[in-house]
Amino acid sequence: xxxxxxxxxxxxxxxxxxxxxxxxxxxxxxxxxxxxxxxxxxxxxxxxxxxxxxxxxxxxxxxxxxxxxxxxxxxxxxxxxxxxxxxxxxxxxxxxxxxxxxxxxxxxxxxxxxxxxxxxxxxxxxxxxxxxxxxxxxxxxxxxxxxxxxxxxxxxxxxxxxxxxxxxxxxxxxxxxxxxxxxxxxxxxxxxxxxxxxxxxxxxxxxxxxxxxxxxxxxxxxxxxxxxxxxxxx
Amino acid sequence: xxxxxxxxxxxxxxxxxxxxxxxxxxxxxxxxxxxxxxxxxxxxxxxxxxxxxxxxxxxxxxxxxxxxxxxxxxxxxxxxxxxxxxxxxxxxxxxxxxxxxxxxxxxxxxxxxxxxxxxxxxxxxxxxxxxxxxxxxxxxxxxxxxxxxxxxxxxxxxxxxxxxxxxxxxxxxxxxxxxxxxxxxxxxxxxxxxxxxxxxxxxxxxxxxxxxxxxx
Numbered sequence: 001x002x003x004x005x006x007x008x009x010x011x012x013x014x015x016x017x018x019x020x021x022x023x024x025x026x027x028x029x030x031x032x033x034x035x036x037x038x039x040x041x042x043x044x045x046x047x048x049x050x051x052x053x054x055x056x057x058x059x060x061x062x063x064x065x066x067x068x069x070x071x072x073x074x075x076x077x078x079x080x081x082x083x084x085x086x087x088x089x090x091x092x093x094x095x096x097x098x099x100x101x102x103x104x105x106x107x108x109x110x111x112x113x114x115x116x117x118x119x120x121x122x123x124x125x126x127x128x129x130x131x132x133x134x135x136x137x138x139x140x141x142x143x144x145x146x147x148x149x150x151x152x153x154x155x156x157x158x159x160x161x162x163x164x165x166x167x168x169x170x171x172x173x174x175x176x177x178x179x180x181x182x183x184x185x186x187x188x189x190x191x192x193x194x195x196x197x198x199x200x201x202x203x204x205x206x207x208x209x210x211x212x213x214x215x216x217x218x219x220x221x222x223x224x225x226x227x228x229x230x231x232x233x234x
Numbered sequence: 235x236x237x238x239x240x241x242x243x244x245x246x247x248x249x250x251x252x253x254x255x256x257x258x259x260x261x262x263x264x265x266x267x268x269x270x271x272x273x274x275x276x277x278x279x280x281x282x283x284x285x286x287x288x289x290x291x292x293x294x295x296x297x298x299x300x301x302x303x304x305x306x307x308x309x310x311x312x313x314x315x316x317x318x319x320x321x322x323x324x325x326x327x328x329x330x331x332x333x334x335x336x337x338x339x340x341x342x343x344x345x346x347x348x349x350x351x352x353x354x355x356x357x358x359x360x361x362x363x364x365x366x367x368x369x370x371x372x373x374x375x376x377x378x379x380x381x382x383x384x385x386x387x388x389x390x391x392x393x394x395x396x397x398x399x400x401x402x403x404x405x406x407x408x409x410x411x412x413x414x415x416x417x418x419x420x421x422x423x424x425x426x427x428x429x430x431x432x433x434x435x436x437x438x439x440x441x442x443x444x445x446x447x448x449x450x
Contacts, residue, residue: 003305073380074426076387078398079419082405086412164295168388171402181301185392190304190311197301201294208293 006191007198016195024175026199032175033203036094036166040101041159047102048109049151055110056117056147057139069111077104077165085172097169104165105158112154116147149223152215156208163204177203237413238421245397249421252396255389256382257429259318263325264375270326271333272359281334288327296388299323317389324385325378329371336370337363365441372437376430383426387418397422 010016011026019025024032055061081100088096120143128142144151170178180196183189238245274281294302303309303316340363348362390398397418404414 007305070380070430071423071427073377074384074423074430076384076398076401076419076422078387078390079401079415079422082401083412083415083419086405086410086415160293160295164297167295167297168391171391172405178297181297182391193301193311194305197298200298201302204293204295204298205290 003190003194007195010191010195011198024179029175029177029179030199030203033163033166033177036097036101036169036174036176037159037162037207040098040162040166041105041155043098044102044105044109044158044162045155048106049113052110052113053117053139053144053147056114057135057143059118062114062118065110065114069107072104072107075104078168078171080104081165081169081172090173093172093174097166097172097174101162101165101169105162108158108161109151109154112150112157113147116150116154117143119150120146145220146223148219149215152211152219156211156215159207159211160204163200163207167200237411238417241417245417245421248397248399249425252383252386252398252422253425253429255314255317255386255394255396256321256425257379259321259325259382260375260379262318263322263329263378264371266322266326267329267333268364270330271337274330274334275337285331285334288330291323292327296320296324296385297391300389300392312393314394316392317386317394321382321385325382328378329374332370332374333367336367339370340366368441369437372433372440376433376437379429379433380426383422383429387422397425 015025017025017027019028052065055065077100080103081097084096084100085093088099117139124142124146125138128138133141166174166176167178167181170176170182177196177200180199181193184191184193184196270284274284291299299320300316301311303319304311304313307315307319309315309319344362344366345358348358353361386396387398387401389395390402395402400414400418400421404411404418407414
């Protein structure tokens, strides 16, 4: 039996779809993975997007943001997860993992929002001020809508990074699709590992497509050509 | 850091292994990306295929991609080549798009001037278009190198992880060995920052006209 047949056999086995005797089925693992991801991305967005918008609007602290983002890229996710879980204790593993995921998502969102607001056409901002808009109105009515393509770009990369890291969280005894890879590896069941990998990849791709769809609906059509996020100023 | 001092010889050799796992894919990925980016820039159809496929591959989480490699390559599950092949895919996915965009951004007037001076397509690519794309290329290579160095550690979950070994071993010993874990993290970050710095210097040397833009 080829490995592809083994994967489809594993995935189509009804036993793997229901939770029995405390062994979680695929729907429950999916729910766990989505739960970790949504929680972390929402917390990170609530912190990072207003902060990034403020820094982008005032221009203060921009260099610091870029520096933080670059140094976080070097930090090994696995190490951060392990360290936080050990420090907080295995009983608080979920909280520790959530903090790790939030810490990884914040720099991405912060940089994207900052760059988005910063790179809004200065002529548009000046025109808004000239029309008598307050600073708050400039930010909310002009800068943020124009920054949406970059903010969404950051939201998509942050979500992907969180999904990927939540996979690794299975190492520190959490659930989610990563369990299949870890358990399959320790039980030497390659079909389980490979099926888990397929599920993880599918989840990431579906999340990316969903967010891309939302972005298409939310972002003003006039900005679509620039949605690559190429800086227009400079 | 007693632990680092006690294990120095082992750490140096594992660091070498770690760098090899992370950077061979960067080199191979760069070599593969250049012709692909050239093709993508030249034919819109190729671009319409290559760019979305790259984005799709970049979407797949690292652990999943590591595990999928034996399926695609027919290698053994614990073969280091799996990690290197997966990281090569990420590097190509990142660079093809960036280099294709950089090539597309070369002003038409520059290309026409080069043609008027007698350059043919191939010579013009290497003498004019590619050098102008160097700042973007170096920026992409830096991102790929730094994220690869950090991602190698994830490979430890399937048994190939360079310095990631110390992270998991420190976690699994009882009581947990904090020095080992922190030492591993610090070494990985230091390796990433050193490689990033060296690449930034290389970028300055290769594109002296662009010094301000390269050092982001």
